[in-house]
Amino acid sequence: MAYPAGNKYTKTHEWLSVDGTTGSVGITDYAQESLGDIVFVELPKVGDKVEAGKLFGSVESVKAVSDLYSPVSGTVTEINEGLNAAPETINSDANETWIFKMELADAGELTSLDSLIDAAAYETFVSEETGH
C-alpha cells in the first residue's frame, strides 16, 4: 500500500493534500482495503463548515460503515459528486480520489495540529495498529 509523501494523514485514516489555501480530503489506501467494496459515500455540502477532528460524512462498504473526520478546519468548496454513482472509485485509487475540497480556515493548523502526521508516521501507525 502506498501513502504519497506530500500528503498529511490522520489516525482516523483520512489524507489531506494542500495546494495553496485549498485542501483536498480522501481516505487512505489502508482504509479502503480494510473496508472492502465501497458502495456508498455520504458527502458534505458545498458551503458546509468543517472542523478539524469533527465528523463530515461517512463511507460504507457492503459490510461496514466508517465515519469520516476532517483533518483540518475550513469551508467546503467542492464535492466529488462522481462518488454518488461510482463510490468504488475509492477502492481502485484511494490516493487520487478526493471526497471534498475546502478553503482552509487557518493554514497554521497544518503545523500546529498534532493530529496531522506525515506519510512515514502514518505507515508506522498502521503497522502498529494491524500488528504486522
Add this chain to the structure above:
Amino acid sequence: MTDVAVQLRTTALNARHRAHKAKMVDFGGWDMPVEYGGLISEHMAVRTAVGLFDVSHMGDIQLRGPGSLAAVQRLLMNDASKLQVGQAHYSAMLYDNGTFVDDVVLHKLSDNDYLIVINAGTREKDVQWVRKTIGAMPGIHINDFSDYYTQLAIQGPKAEATLQKLTDTDLSGIKNYWFTWGKVCGLYNVMIARTGYTGEDGFEIYIPSDVPTSERVWNEVLEAGAEFGIVPCGLGARNTLRLESAMALYGHEISDTINVFEAGLGRYCKMDKGSEFVGMAALAEVQAAGGPKRKLVGLEMVERGIGRDGYKVCSLAGEQIGEITSGSPAPFLKKNIALAYVPVESSAVDTEVAVEIRGGLVKAKVVPLPFYKKPKKTVVS
C-alpha cells in the same frame, strides 16, 4: 499494554485461506475468511457461476440407535418421520418457551441414524442441550462429529457442472435437499448433499478433516471450476447471499428471545406430528392467543441510505416500532435491503416505514420475501 492472547479455532483449510490472501476475522471464536478478492465479486460468482466456501466450522451431531427417531422428534420442531433415507430438511431446536436454541438441517442417514448440522457459534451449547434433552431416553448413541468433517459448499448455477467433474455419482439425480454417498476426488463414501445457504443451487460435501485431504479437495474443486469462473468465497458473501434469499441467521433473525411464529418459520414447525417436541406447548399458547404480535419482514430502502443490523425501524412520524436484524447492500439485486421485526399491524407489503440512520430518518418500505429467488431451470434434459 499487552494483548490477551485468544486462541482462535481454525479449520483444516486455514493455511489455504491465508495463501489466498483472504481477509480473516474472528467469527464466533473461529479464524475464518471474510473475503478473498472482494465481497461483491464473490457474491456475483455464486449468483451467476459458482463459488466455493469452507464451512467446516459448522457442527455435526449424529444420533444413532433404535431410539433415534423418537429423540429427533423430541429435539426438533419439524416432522422427521416424513424423511426418507437420503433426505434432509430444515428444522430447529427450541427452548421450552418456543424460542430458538439453534436452527439446523437434519439428514436421515438410514433408519435409526440421523445427522444434525448445527451452527458454529452454538456448537457447544447445542451439544449440551441435545445431551440434556435426550437425558435418559433409551436406545440413542450421541456422537459429536463436528471436528470429523471438512465441509465444503459448492454453490451456484455451475456447481453441478463443477462437482460432476470430480465424481462418478450422477449429481443430476440428487434432488434439492437430498443427499447420497459417492466417490469424490478419489475419496470413497463422501456425503454429497444438494443443500446450501446461498439461495442458489449447490452442494455441500463432507470429507475427512485432515489437512492434506482437505487441501487437496479444495484445490481440485477450484481447478474443476476454473473453466466456469469459480472463486473462493468468504463469510461476507455467505451473509449477503443468505440475506438476499431471506434465510435466517442465528443471533440475528432467530435467537433465544424470538419464537418460531415471529420468525415466520411456522411452515417448518409441525405441531400435529403426533409427538411432543420441546417448545411445542408454548407455541400452542402463542397460536391460541391469536398469533405473534411482531413479525419478521423484508425492507427495501426507498431513500438513499443503508439500514444495518441493530438500526431502529420507526413509523414515518419517527416513533420506534421495531429493529433491523440484518441489513446490507444486496450485491445482486443492487438495492439496500434488510430483515426487521415490526408489529404485525405494520407488516403488510408496501407499508412505509423509516429507518433511523445516524440520527436521521430514511424512508423504507415492506417488500415480499424472499428478496431474491433463483430462476427456474428452463431446460431439463
